[in-house]
Amino acid sequence: MRYSPRLPVDLLVSAAENGPETLRTAVASRPSLRESVISALCDHAEASAIRILLEREDITLSATHKAKLCRRSEIIAALGLELAGQDALSPNGLMGQFLHLPAPLKKQAIAAAEMTSLVKQAQTPGGTMPQRPEVNRLRIQEALVNEALLQNKRRFATLLSQGLGLSKSSCDLLLQQDQAEGLTIALKALGLPEFQTTTILIRMLGEDTPLHDMRGLLRMHRTLSHGAAEALVGQWLLHDQGDQKPSLRHSSQYQEAAGRKPAHKKTFAKRGVDVRKKSAS
Numbered sequence: 001m002r003y004s005p006r007l008p009v010d011l012l013v014s015a016a017e018n019g020p021e022t023l024r025t026a027v028a029s030r031p032s033l034r035e036s037v038i039s040a041l042c043d044h045a046e047a048s049a050i051r052i053l054l055e056r057e058d059i060t061l062s063a064t065h066k067a068k069l070c071r072r073s074e075i076i077a078a079l080g081l082e083l084a085g086q087d088a089l090s091p092n093g094l095m096g097q098f099l100h101l102p103a104p105l106k107k108q109a110i111a112a113a114e115m116t117s118l119v120k121q122a123q124t125p126g127g128t129m130p131q132r133p134e135v136n137r138l139r140i141q142e143a144l145v146n147e148a149l150l151q152n153k154r155r156f157a158t159l160l161s162q163g164l165g166l167s168k169s170s171c172d173l174l175l176q177q178d179q180a181e182g183l184t185i186a187l188k189a190l191g192l193p194e195f196q197t198t199t200i201l202i203r204m205l206g207e208d209t210p211l212h213d214m215r216g217l218l219r220m221h222r223t224l225s226h227g228a229a230e231a232l233v234g235q236w237l238l239h240d241q242g243d244q245k246p247s248l249r250h251s252s253q254y255q256e257a258a259g260r261k262p263a264h265k266k267t268f269a270k271r272g273v274d275v276r277k278k279s280a281s
Contacts, residue, residue: 002026009034016040021049028052033059042068047078054082061088071239073100080105091116096235099173099182106181110228117227137191144187145196148203156204163190164233167240177208184217188229197221 001007001015001023012030015023017040027033028041028049041049042065050069053059061069066088069075076083077100083089084105091112094101098109140163147156157171164171164186174183180201187197201209201217209217 002029009036012037013040017044019044021046024049025052035062038065039068047075050075050079051082054079054086061086070097073097076100077102084108092235092238095232096239098185098232098236099170099179109232110224113228113231114225116231117225120231121227140190141192141196144190144192145199148200151203153204160186165237166233170236170240175204177205180205180209180213180217181220184221185224185229185232188221188224188226189233191226194218194221 001012012027012034013036015027016037024041024045025048027037028045029052038053038059038061041053042061045053053061066083066086069079069083070089070093076089076097080089080097080100080102081104089097089105094105094109094112095116098106101109140159143159144156144163147159153175157168157175160166160171160174161168166186171186173179174186183204184197184201187200192200198218201214206214
């Protein structure tokens with residue numbers, strides 16, 4: 001598959017589409033590749049074969065090829081730096097794939113979001129403020145805090161999905177330990193103030209989050225503009241729409257959770273209390 005000079009293009013495309021990955025790696029290493037074969041690899045190959053394409057000096061990926069790769073979260077997670085080095089990640093691409101970016105690229109995504117917010121604000125003053133009715137915004141904020149106090153991740157993710165319009169799978173991802181920055185951005189986009197955000201982060205992530213990291217998250221919440229947070233979440237929503245429809249927002253669904261009383265049998269961990277006191281001061 002790698003060295004035979006006269007293999008039909010259809011056979012190479014089929015190998016790229018259907019694998020296994022050893023065949024895709026062999027195809028990616030062939031001396032000459034047609035556009036259709038490269039396209040099939042960009043759609044289906046794993047990181048090892050894509051890395052071969054990126055490292056080849058005789059192949060220049062087209063804008064279409066780069067766009068295919070940038071839509072694949074697993075490729076961004078593995079090869080984000082390499083793609084950025086080839087200018088394959090647009091500002092919107094950086095923002096949309098924030099949850100999968102390697103750490104060095106997340107600052108670039110936030111910078112792109114801040115610039116997007118500034119441009120939007122210049123074009124439509126006040127346009128970056130929340131558009132949902134105030135009563136609904138307060139209900140979802142209260143409901144999220146209550147579910148965080150109960151440490152009910154399933155219900156919390158459902159409410160987050162309803163409030164932001166993101167898919168349930170994306171909101172489940174936001175509650176993973178390695179997605180604390182993404183959760184902080186989501187809470188900022190929903191307009192939660194710092195004291196409520198502190199409560200949520202401690203209750204949902206505090207058990208496994210060092211105090212230094214918790215302080216960094218709260219600092220991020222303070223410095224990130226609301227418009228930038230909405231720009232990031234907006235790109236996450238567009239990324240979701242490639243696979244499924246966004247969740248519907250129904251204010252009536254907030255009322256059940258908003259009316260619940262938080263449980264009193266659990267108390268904050270000592271370091272969580274320290275973080276909250278520092279935030280309040």
